[in-house]
Amino acid sequence: xxxxxxxxxxxxxxxxxxxxxxxxxxxxxxxxxxxxxxxxxxxxxxxxxxxxxxxxxxxxxxxxxxxxxxxxxxxxxxxxxxxxxxxxxxxxxxxxxxxxxxxxxxxxxxxxxxxx
Amino acid sequence: xxxxxxxxxxxxxxxxxxxxxxxxxxxxxxxxxxxxxxxxxxxxxxxxxxxxxxxxxxxxxxxxxxxxxxxxxxxxxxxxxxxxxxxxxxxxxxxxxxxxxxxxxxxxxxxxxxxxx
Numbered sequence: 220x221x222x223x224x225x226x227x228x229x230x231x232x233x234x235x236x237x238x239x240x241x242x243x244x245x246x247x248x249x250x251x252x253x254x255x256x257x258x259x260x261x262x263x264x265x266x267x268x269x270x271x272x273x274x275x276x277x278x279x280x281x282x283x284x285x286x287x288x289x290x291x292x293x294x295x296x297x298x299x300x301x302x303x304x305x306x307x308x309x310x311x312x313x314x315x316x317x318x319x320x321x322x323x324x325x326x327x328x329x330x331x332x333x334x335x
Numbered sequence: 336x337x338x339x340x341x342x343x344x345x346x347x348x349x350x351x352x353x354x355x356x357x358x359x360x361x362x363x364x365x366x367x368x369x370x371x372x373x374x375x376x377x378x379x380x381x382x383x384x385x386x387x388x389x390x391x392x393x394x395x396x397x398x399x400x401x402x403x404x405x406x407x408x409x410x411x412x413x414x415x416x417x418x419x420x421x422x423x424x425x426x427x428x429x430x431x432x433x434x435x436x437x438x439x440x441x442x443x444x445x446x447x448x449x450x451x452x
Binding site: 252256261262263264266269271310314321322323324325326327328 | 377
């Protein structure tokens with residue numbers, strides 16, 4: 220079974236600065252996918268970025284980039300030029316490509332607070 | 336992107352009653368839907384996976400007789416919390432994906448906050 224670890228329960232960052240949220244995973248499978256989701260206080264899960272295990276280049280989506288280090292089994296999220304609206308809970312998640320349903324397993328989350 | 340709706344967004348019920356939560360895919364056919372539960376300040380925990388036209392697969396520790404899941408059509412799955420108790424108070428979120436698309440996307444509903452008094 221796959222496991223996701225987020226070691227930072229809370230993070231603070233100054234507005235306009237960059238921040239890195241850590242995520243490590245544990246899987247013996249060769250084929251898997253990694254996601255990052257943002258959950259504001261409203262509760263909705265907002266998809267941010269995806270990285271496939273066979274993707275050679277790090278995924279980027281606007282101000283979000285994923286620092287994928289396969290050998291270290293880490294998939295850290297980098298948010299550049301932080302904005303006040305980035306304050307939220309952030310979850311890393313993974314699924315096994317071999318699973319027929321591709322259920323997601325989530326990490327414990329990191330509460331990010333952007334300071335003005 | 337694809338849209339998933341949930342109804343109701345909030346519900347308060349008395350202990351011992353049953354509550355039904357609906358999850359709908361609005362612009363795609365959801366062959367698979369997932370139900371998650373989230374307690375305050377905690378992560379999402381998968382409760383069950385439902386496939387259209389077949390019985391749901393429940394995760395270990397989830398009582399299938401208490402959390403009834405029905406996925407009767409390609410756009411609707413329902414979760415019924417039977418004989419609800421205060422400890423069932425939680426945030427319930429559904430997600431859906433279209434296996435036929437071949438993609439990895441999983442679209443989440445906005446969630447339902449259940450309070451059992």
